[in-house]
Every structure is written in C-alpha cells, then in structure tokens.
Amino acid sequence: MKKMLFYVAVLLATINCYSQIEFEKGYFIKNNNERVECLIKNEDWDNNPFKFKYKLNHGTSEIFNTIESVKEFGVYSFSKYIRKIVDVDQSSNETSKLDGSRRPILKKETLFLKVLVEGKSNLYGYKRGNLKRFFYSKEENPIKPLIYKRYLNLKHNANLSSFNRSIVNKNLTRNFIYVNDRYKQQLFKNLTCKTISLKEIEKLRYKKQSLSKFFIKYNKCSGYLIDGQYEKETKGFFKVSLKGGVRITSLDIDNSSRYLPSISFDSKTTYKIGVEGEYFLPFNKNKWSLFVEPTFQFFSAKKELPFESLVEKKIIAETNYKSIEVPIGIKRYFFMNEVSKMFVGGSVVLDFNFDSYLRYTRTDGAVIKDFLVRTTNTIGFHIGYIYKNRYSLELTYQNNRDFLTTYYNVRSRYGSMSITIGYTF
Structure with a gap:
C-alpha cells in the first residue's frame, strides 16, 4: 500500500503540466490605450479578478497583469472585463448581518467589472464571495450601481425589550425584513421602450439572468444590434x-x-x-x-x-x-x-x-x-x-x-x- 501511495504522489506532482491548455485567445488594453493580442489563462472567474495571467504566444512564459496596469481585458467569445472606479454597496445580504438602514453603504472601489450585456445600455456584474452587485450605463454616461438592499424593519419591534428583540432577530420572518429595490425605479426612469411595460420591470429580480434578459430586450427595442455577448454562461x-x-x-x-x-x-x-x-x-x-x-x-x-x-x-x-x-x-x-x-x-x-x-x-x-x-x-x-x-x-x-x-x-x-x-x- 505504501508503494501505491508513492504513485499517487507522483501523479499529483505531474498534474501541473496540464494547465497550459487553459490559455485562450484574448487581448488586453494598457493604460496608454495600447491593445495587446495574446493568450489569456481563462479561469472562468467566479469572483471578479484583480489580476490575470497571459502569454504573448504558446512558446513564451506566463506573465501577470494587474488592475493597476490594464484598463480592459477579455477572452474572445467568452468574457470581457473593464476597469472602473464605481460606488459599491458594502451592505451584507446575509439575514444574520442585516442592519436597520434603507440606505446602501456605498464605497468607491477600483474594480474589473464583468461586461454582461453591451448595447445602447450596458449591464455589468461584480462578485466577491457572498457580495453580488450589478451596475449599468447608458450611452456615454458614467457607470452607476443598481441599488438593491435587504434591511431590518426595526420600527416593527422597537417597543420590545432588548432581550425579546434579540430573540426576534434570531427568528426573522418576512414581516421583519424590508427590501430597497430602487434598481427597478432606476431602470423604469432611464431605460424606457415601447415593448417594455411597468409590470415587466416590477417583476425583475436582482439576478444576472433576469437583468441580462431585460437589457438585451431594451437594446433590441432601441434598435441597437448586440454584436455578440461577451458573457458566455457557464451552467451547472x-x-x-x-x-x-x-x-x-x-x-x-x-x-x-x-x-x-x-x-x-x-x-x-x-x-x-x-x-x-x-x-x-x-x-x-x-x-x-x-x-x-x-x-x-x-x-x-x-x-x-x-x-x-x-x-x-x-x-x-x-x-x-x-x-x-x-x-x-x-x-x-x-x-x-x-x-x-x-x-x-x-x-x-x-x-x-x-x-x-x-x-x-x-x-x-x-x-x-x-x-x-x-x-x-x-x-x-x-x-x-x-x-x-x-x-x-x-x-x-x-x-x-x-x-x-x-x-x-x-x-x-x-x-x-x-x-x-x-x-x-
């Protein structure tokens, strides 16, 4: 059995040599607007990256690029990321960590936003652990966050003793949780089109699939043909x-x-x-x-x-x-x-x-x-x-x-x- 364990160790040691096929055709744009065609290690990032690996061609060594030196990068026919300074809501969506404020906790961050839909209006996504946020822009206007926040209805139990309130907060029901879904108002106000009704916007969920379908529909309604969607869905x-x-x-x-x-x-x-x-x-x-x-x-x-x-x-x-x-x-x-x-x-x-x-x-x-x-x-x-x-x-x-x-x-x-x-x- 010890000999078999040795063979396992050898196989594990050799597995690293198989990572090279993950490099796929892509590009990046430097801060001076120079565009570089290359091979990018496509990791199909679950969390938005702050750096990535690339090769100039198959025969060269791997090089790291970071968010400080690149303003945009992408893997052709798969994904695209752009660097932007945006307001990111830091509020937790976990029930046990909700606060009592309706207002989002906005903080400016420099991020690689993932381009989900492009056209007259663009949709972007950002994920870091349990934090999921969406952003949008229209034509040449700045990128803005789509606001969604769950928060506690503290007025509902304001008259409870501190002990009873702690028990209530540990056994939260929907009666104690409110939702600030201002993203619906933002979309209704800024992305109107004859084929999109108020009822349709009211049913929108703060989810990638739901929002992507809406932005694609809006761009088609506005007469903008979408030249391929960068976000290629990886499904389970x-x-x-x-x-x-x-x-x-x-x-x-x-x-x-x-x-x-x-x-x-x-x-x-x-x-x-x-x-x-x-x-x-x-x-x-x-x-x-x-x-x-x-x-x-x-x-x-x-x-x-x-x-x-x-x-x-x-x-x-x-x-x-x-x-x-x-x-x-x-x-x-x-x-x-x-x-x-x-x-x-x-x-x-x-x-x-x-x-x-x-x-x-x-x-x-x-x-x-x-x-x-x-x-x-x-x-x-x-x-x-x-x-x-x-x-x-x-x-x-x-x-x-x-x-x-x-x-x-x-x-x-x-x-x-x-x-x-x-x-x-």
Missing part, C-alpha cells in the same frame, strides 16, 4: 456514472485484554461496485464538482493464531464485513487536451455495514467471542483520468477507520486502496 449540470473495481484492504485488531490475542489479517484483494452522481459547479469552466458515490464493498478473512490459554494452544479469528460506503466530496479537474482530463478530490466516507462480525472460535468451532461490528466514518483521497467525458480510471485511498467502535479495550484499523473504472451515461 449533473452526470451519473456506473463504477466498479478492485480494492486492496487490510485489517488490524489490537486487543489490550489478555483473554484474546491481537491479530493482523493479511491484505486481500476484493471488488466493489457503485453508482456516482456528480454535479459540476457553474463557474471556472466546470472544473469543480460535488459528488456522492454509494458503493458496495466487503472484506472476509480467517486466520489461525497461537494462544496458550486454550488446551489446543490455538485460536481462530474470522471476520466478515459488508457495507455500503457513501463518499461525499469535491473534485477539481485539470484539462490535458480536448478529449482527456485528470482530477483530484477529497471526500468524507460514510459507512453503513450489515451482517458483519468479528469472531474468535476454538479449533472445534465453539465460539469464544463475537464482536459487534460498528465502524466510524473516514476520509478518502481521489485521483483519476477521464477520457471523452465518458470513460474513467480512478485511484482512491481511504484512511484507516475504526472497525469496533463499541469496545473500549479493542482498537482496530481498516484501510483500503482501490482502482475503479467507470462509465458515464
């Missing part, structure tokens, strides 16, 4: 795979009682079979995914040991362990070329065993001790290769789990390494 999606393979397992029992011996069962090769459900997250070009993989596995072994306490001077230890393992975890993918990619991942492995036992018997078959098998959860480490988004080969290492959790004087270590092949539907 779900896949199901059938998986099966072999695993090398080992089990050691340390018995501190002098009445029964400790034992190390020989490593065994068994099989496993399962189904994986995987959701690819809608950012970073779907390089991150969440997965769950219910899997049937088993381990069966029998061993004869010397034991002076018995007349026959021997004792037999036997185990039969069957369970449904449920790894729940996350993967990170690395593209090698158009048909191949690799991934690394980690998981928490839940274990549900059934009809399992550890038993000590005499040589004539008489039972000396039956142990009830109750296992702990553990963690898993995954590395794999995907071909044509359909065929997979995966190496998984699971850390030792306790095999007999209900016995204070017995310690056990059950670990495994597995090789799995998969087919994605």
Whole structure:
C-alpha cells in the first residue's frame, strides 16, 4: 500500500503540466490605450479578478497583469472585463448581518467589472464571495450601481425589550425584513421602450439572468444590434456514472485484554461496485464538482493464531464485513487536451455495514467471542483520468477507520486502496 501511495504522489506532482491548455485567445488594453493580442489563462472567474495571467504566444512564459496596469481585458467569445472606479454597496445580504438602514453603504472601489450585456445600455456584474452587485450605463454616461438592499424593519419591534428583540432577530420572518429595490425605479426612469411595460420591470429580480434578459430586450427595442455577448454562461449540470473495481484492504485488531490475542489479517484483494452522481459547479469552466458515490464493498478473512490459554494452544479469528460506503466530496479537474482530463478530490466516507462480525472460535468451532461490528466514518483521497467525458480510471485511498467502535479495550484499523473504472451515461 505504501508503494501505491508513492504513485499517487507522483501523479499529483505531474498534474501541473496540464494547465497550459487553459490559455485562450484574448487581448488586453494598457493604460496608454495600447491593445495587446495574446493568450489569456481563462479561469472562468467566479469572483471578479484583480489580476490575470497571459502569454504573448504558446512558446513564451506566463506573465501577470494587474488592475493597476490594464484598463480592459477579455477572452474572445467568452468574457470581457473593464476597469472602473464605481460606488459599491458594502451592505451584507446575509439575514444574520442585516442592519436597520434603507440606505446602501456605498464605497468607491477600483474594480474589473464583468461586461454582461453591451448595447445602447450596458449591464455589468461584480462578485466577491457572498457580495453580488450589478451596475449599468447608458450611452456615454458614467457607470452607476443598481441599488438593491435587504434591511431590518426595526420600527416593527422597537417597543420590545432588548432581550425579546434579540430573540426576534434570531427568528426573522418576512414581516421583519424590508427590501430597497430602487434598481427597478432606476431602470423604469432611464431605460424606457415601447415593448417594455411597468409590470415587466416590477417583476425583475436582482439576478444576472433576469437583468441580462431585460437589457438585451431594451437594446433590441432601441434598435441597437448586440454584436455578440461577451458573457458566455457557464451552467451547472449533473452526470451519473456506473463504477466498479478492485480494492486492496487490510485489517488490524489490537486487543489490550489478555483473554484474546491481537491479530493482523493479511491484505486481500476484493471488488466493489457503485453508482456516482456528480454535479459540476457553474463557474471556472466546470472544473469543480460535488459528488456522492454509494458503493458496495466487503472484506472476509480467517486466520489461525497461537494462544496458550486454550488446551489446543490455538485460536481462530474470522471476520466478515459488508457495507455500503457513501463518499461525499469535491473534485477539481485539470484539462490535458480536448478529449482527456485528470482530477483530484477529497471526500468524507460514510459507512453503513450489515451482517458483519468479528469472531474468535476454538479449533472445534465453539465460539469464544463475537464482536459487534460498528465502524466510524473516514476520509478518502481521489485521483483519476477521464477520457471523452465518458470513460474513467480512478485511484482512491481511504484512511484507516475504526472497525469496533463499541469496545473500549479493542482498537482496530481498516484501510483500503482501490482502482475503479467507470462509465458515464
């Protein structure tokens, strides 16, 4: 098993060489308005970046560019960012952190705004963690924030004692939360068109998809053809795979009682079979995914040991362990070329065993001790290769789990390494 761990380390060390294909045709504009055609590392940024990597061509080294030296950059047919100084509302949208003011907390910041829609009127987006804000501009006018803020209706519980008010704030309902949705008024006042009704604006949500559809409709209504949308939507999606393979397992029992011996069962090769459900997250070009993989596995072994306490001077230890393992975890993918990619991942492995036992018997078959098998959860480490988004080969290492959790004087270590092949539907 140590040798297999060494191979995992080698594979992880070589994975960095596959990042080069992420460089795609793009450009950036310097502060002196010089436009540079280049290859930009397209990371499909979830949060708006403050810097990016580029190459002048495939044969050159990577270079960093920052927001201080670049006023605009983009990846062709994918995304575009422009540097602007804008007022950003710093108010939290988390219910537990809402304040009692209707006014946004505006602070000037220099940002790379993501261009979502371009035309007579432009829509921009900004995301930093849980902070999501949208901005707009019309023709040559300055970029302005679209105002949206959730806040507490403190007048509603102003007469409550401080103790009762704290209880109310911990159990907020919609009756205690107001919304400043001035962005609707801004759009109704500044972006009017014959095909857009007041009712349509009233239904607008402060979401990228909803606002993008509105701005596209406004630009078309205004007679401005949109020359391709820079914002190429990365959507999440779900896949199901059938998986099966072999695993090398080992089990050691340390018995501190002098009445029964400790034992190390020989490593065994068994099989496993399962189904994986995987959701690819809608950012970073779907390089991150969440997965769950219910899997049937088993381990069966029998061993004869010397034991002076018995007349026959021997004792037999036997185990039969069957369970449904449920790894729940996350993967990170690395593209090698158009048909191949690799991934690394980690998981928490839940274990549900059934009809399992550890038993000590005499040589004539008489039972000396039956142990009830109750296992702990553990963690898993995954590395794999995907071909044509359909065929997979995966190496998984699971850390030792306790095999007999209900016995204070017995310690056990059950670990495994597995090789799995998969087919994605």
